[in-house]
Amino acid sequence: MKDLKEIEEPPELSDGRLILRPYRPDDAPAVAAMCGDATALRWLPMPDPYTLSDAEEWIADAGRRWREDRFATWVAVDAGDGGLLGSTSVRIDAESEKGDIGYLVERSARRGGVAKGMVALVVGWCFDELGLGRLQIRCDPGNEASRRTILSCGFQVEGLLRSEIVIRGERTDSLVASLLPSDPRR
Amino acid sequence: MKDLGDIAHPPELSDGRIRLRRLQAADKAAVVKACNDGLIERFCFRVPYPYEESDFMDFLSYNEHFWTSELIANWTVVDAESDELLAMISLDVVALRQAGEIGYWCAPWARGKGVTSAAVRLVRDWAFDELELERLELTTDVDNYGSQRVAQAAGFRREGVMRGYLTARTRRADDVLFGMKHDDPREPVVTLPDPRLEDGRIVVRPFWSEDVPAVQAACDDPDVARWIYLVPSPYTLADAESFIADSWRCLVAGERARLAIADAGGEKLLGSVSLDLFPEREAGEMGYWIAREARRQGFALAAARLVVRWAFEAVGLGRLEILTYPGNAASQALAQQLGFRREGVLRGFLAVEPGKDRAGRVELPAGADSGAAPDSALPTRDDQVQFSLLRDDWAG
Numbered sequence: 001m002k003d004l005k006e007i008e009e010p011p012e013l014s015d016g017r018l019i020l021r022p023y024r025p026d027d028a029p030a031v032a033a034m035c036g037d038a039t040a041l042r043w044l045p046m047p048d049p050y051t052l053s054d055a056e057e058w059i060a061d062a063g064r065r066w067r068e069d070r071f072a073t074w075v076a077v078d079a080g081d082g083g084l085l086g087s088t089s090v091r092i093d094a095e096s097e098k099g100d101i102g103y104l105v106e107r108s109a110r111r112g113g114v115a116k117g118m119v120a121l122v123v124g125w126c127f128d129e130l131g132l133g134r135l136q137i138r139c140d141p142g143n144e145a146s147r148r149t150i151l152s153c154g155f156q157v158e159g160l161l162r163s164e165i166v167i168r169g170e171r172t173d174s175l176v177a178s179l180l181p182s183d184p185r186r
Numbered sequence: 187m188k189d190l191g192d193i194a195h196p197p198e199l200s201d202g203r204i205r206l207r208r209l210q211a212a213d214k215a216a217v218v219k220a221c222n223d224g225l226i227e228r229f230c231f232r233v234p235y236p237y238e239e240s241d242f243m244d245f246l247s248y249n250e251h252f253w254t255s256e257l258i259a260n261w262t263v264v265d266a267e268s269d270e271l272l273a274m275i276s277l278d279v280v281a282l283r284q285a286g287e288i289g290y291w292c293a294p295w296a297r298g299k300g301v302t303s304a305a306v307r308l309v310r311d312w313a314f315d316e317l318e319l320e321r322l323e324l325t326t327d328v329d330n331y332g333s334q335r336v337a338q339a340a341g342f343r344r345e346g347v348m349r350g351y352l353t354a355r356t357r358r359a360d361d362v363l364f365g366m367k368h369d370d371p372r373e374p375v376v377t378l379p380d381p382r383l384e385d386g387r388i389v390v391r392p393f394w395s396e397d398v399p400a401v402q403a404a405c406d407d408p409d410v411a412r413w414i415y416l417v418p419s420p421y422t423l424a425d426a427e428s429f430i431a432d433s434w435r436c437l438v439a440g441e442r443a444r445l446a447i448a449d450a451g452g453e454k455l456l457g458s459v460s461l462d463l464f465p466e467r468e469a470g471e472m473g474y475w476i477a478r479e480a481r482r483q484g485f486a487l488a489a490a491r492l493v494v495r496w497a498f499e500a501v502g503l504g505r506l507e508i509l510t511y512p513g514n515a516a517s518q519a520l521a522q523q524l525g526f527r528r529e530g531v532l533r534g535f536l537a538v539e540p541g542k543d544r545a546g547r548v549e550l551p552a553g554a555d556s557g558a559a560p561d562s563a564l565p566t567r568d569d570q571v572q573f574s575l576l577r578d579d580w581a582g
Contacts, residue, residue, distance in 0.1 A: 098537075133534055133567045134535060158531060158533065159531070161572070
């Protein structure tokens with residue numbers, strides 16, 4: 001695996017249609033709107049209500065997140081007009097050379113393949129650049145859109161983790177799915 | 187800060203259970219007995235060792251002048267009812283900084299009962315409320331886990347490690363600095379509740395440095411290396427020392443309880459049980475190993491049961507996990523005996539450790555000769571079978 005100390009910050013990644021780039025301070029209003037959306041809050045453990053200052057704190061913390069926690073986070077923007085389409089992340093466990101991917105799609109961009117595009121870019125970086133040995137995605141079993149993304153990216157569902165996480169005080173189940181470097185990518 | 191000239195001598199302090207009073211000539215036998223103890227020798231370098239009766243007589247005569255000449259308040263901590271000597275505590279006022287430094291030792295017979303923490307709370311309140319000091323400090327050796335727990339229980343916050351801070355007898359020691367401001371909350375700095383668990387047959391407790399040889403002997407075993415991720419093989423005394431030092435660091439930081447399983451007397455090491463914490467999801471992952479000669483006697487199951495109860499009732503977790511290699515039938519049977527449910531196989535979950543014998547980690551088809559597969563035929567990463575137990579499903 002690549003030595004993560006050599007990577008000052010997660011790089012910009014693009015497939016020609018989507019660009020994943022590091023957060024910028026002026027993303028705060030769009031990030032606050034995206035994260036404050038009711039569907040986003042239903043599935044993800046973010047503060048509710050999600051305010052502009054929550055977004056500003058999240059953006060300001062990005063450098064520390066990578067350096068200390070090996071938690072890479074990007075916004076996804078349209079390669080044409082630069083508009084915010086979503087956000088994605090991978091939390092890397094350097095000790096056992098694996099990563100846990102997360103993503104969120106802006107309301108107006110849903111059902112356009114954005115999640116699949118973001119995951120494919122993160123998968124490519126993690127396997128081809130970093131040399132990780134496993135990637136996983138966890139999602140609520142009731143989150144139909146996320147389950148579709150997982151399967152369409154070639155991830156294999158491994159099990160249902162009961163009451164696995166806590167979202168604002170409520171325990172919820174997670175489906176866990178994985179992709180190995182030897183699996184076919186889609 | 188108050189004018190300390192107004193205070194002729196530090197007053198007696200009491201919380202009803204313990205009493206802090208002036209040292210007396212009659213304390214001689216108890217002080218001499220307490221100070222000839224290995225932990226006091228190791229961590230309280232100002233206490234002479236071996237401790238003679240003449241050392242006590244010197245101490246008694248200085249003690250009369252400590253406050254008036256040096257602004258050091260010193261108390262003997264005794265049982266409020268029986269007057270039995272339990273500990274010693276001091277407050278060294280640094281008038282220039284309007285601050286105070288607390289020091290203490292606890293007699294071997296009084297340890298593990300919260301005596302020292304209670305004494306620190308009494309001195310802390312007197313220093314802040316009566317002397318009106320601005321700040322209190324205490325320092326402990328980085329390896330003095332018991333003392334760090336005392337500091338946390340009295341509300342002190344860990345502020346940093348001072349490298350090469352002092353010479354303690356023959357070695358140069360790193361010390362942890364704990365500080366508290368007069369307006370800090372006077373609540374314990376909670377990390378993990380005290381892990382000393384017993385069922386009459388075994389004790390689950392933190393590791394001590396005395397366990398180093400037994401840890402080395404138990405872990406230098408191909409079965410332990412095979413089933414426990416990142417356990418070095420071969421396993422040296424230095425590995426055991428760093429394992430125990432790291433177990434203290436993690437316990438004080440509240441990240442992980444890596445505990446010793448010992449016989450009912452708490453002395454003979456039988457194995458280890460651990461609980462890694464994931465605070466953001468109120469979950470924990472359990473693991474264990476048992477020394478070869480202690481296997482097949484139910485110690486792992488007994489220890490795991492104690493830790494399950496502790497995790498749900500004292501730590502307050504909602505979910506416990508066990509991850510094992512697919513070939514580790516004993517561990518999977520243990521998970522099932524504890525009431526854990528199998529949730530799935532996490533593919534390629536662990537990286538392969540260079541140089542380790544992996545025979546048996548992989549689940550081979552029925553009838554295959556286990557252990558015969560050459561390393562080249564094994565997958566490049568190892569799967570893990572995941573089990574979980576929820577507090578809501580736990581029978582108690």
